[in-house]
Amino acid sequence: MILSIASGKGGTGKTSLACAMARALGPGTALLDCDVEEPNCALFLNPDIESEIDFCVPVPVINPVKCQGRGRCQQVCEYNAIKLFNDKPFLFEHMCHSCGGCALACPEGAITEKPRHAGKIRRGLSGDLFFADGVMNVGEASPVWLIKAVKKLAPSGGDVIIDCPPGTSCPMISAVSGSDFCLLVSEPTPFGLSDLKLAVGTLEKIRVPYALVINRYDLGDWEMEAWCAQKGVKILLKIPFDREIAAAYSRGRTILDVRPEYGQTLKKISVVIKAGVPA
Known part of the structure; x- marks a missing residue:
């Protein structure tokens, strides 16, 4: 199964959840950090980087x-x-x-093309997990080509978790496209709900099935849950605010490091998702 984890906005806990999900699913799982403008998964998983290669994009040369x-x-x-x-x-x-x-x-x-250095691609292992990410150079116009290159590194045969760029523009669509399922992560605020609506609309247009995780659900209002009930959006997990989780995040640790019980919860969510994904 290819599971993308996305959010309509940044700062919702998307990357933290992606890393936790990969660890919960265990050996044979691959984590691809496709948020190439701000790749942070390596901060949480501390992978042993086995290879690092330059990534180039073609640019015009005018005669x-x-x-x-x-x-x-x-x-x-x-x-x-x-x-x-x-x-x-x-x-x-x-x-x-x-x-x-x-x-x-x-x-x-009169126009040919030449390669221009645009970033780098890294791959390695974090324990029993396959890891790959892209690091885009500052100032590049588009991360789409680098995202596609990172996705090509996904090994066959196991579960693949894709940490997507935030938002609903071309980078997010490029990362999510081809996924069996997308798990959206949001928070119950007016901004969170507005961006969630955009993300849901985007996924429906590209026909990727989805469900929602609400992070820090007890710190906001209830309009998001009301909208999800009206829209028919499934909420698979509601995570309350937890100071220990926040402190672990600031130290580059995942939710499983301080609340290991979430490991079984994330495994159950994976089972629920796979049950609804066509073979």
Whole structure:
């Protein structure tokens, strides 16, 4: 089973839950940290990194001799990374999303591509768990290519836990796509509910089944649970505020280190999820 763990906003406990779920499922489980702009799973799992490789993305190279200034590259670029000035193209490389559209569209074949270093990919072991993450360079326009590269490292045959980027934009969608199930983590605040609605709408559009974990459920209001009841969103776990859990988090430890009883709870949630996932 490929289980993605996501949230409409940051700071809900998504990463902590992802690490705890991987540890609860035990040997043979893989954890992929696809929150490549702020990868934190390694802080909790302390993996032994066995390999670290550079990651590159393709960026355009414009041949001024061949270019006739027709502007097709500017027309097809959705990110405004190429603009024509006096019929001469100028590349804003930091805005390029490496889609390759400009090279395909150029009628003169004046655009080729070169690799640009964009980050690194690490893999290793945390005890009996397979671990991989990506670390994107600061200032990169899009983490999507790096997320896809990390996902390709998932070993076959065991459970895969994906820690997704927060939010509901392209990085989150890239990380969640292809999952058998998505476990959303939120908190019962007005901001939490607003972002949860966006996350639920996104998952429904890409047709990934989902359920909810409410973290610190006793510190907010009850509007989230009311909305879930009305919407039919299943709540699989409600975690109360616990100072010991918060203190463990600040020291880079998971919920299982201070509340090991949650291990059985997370295993049961996994069983419930698998029961609803088509074989």
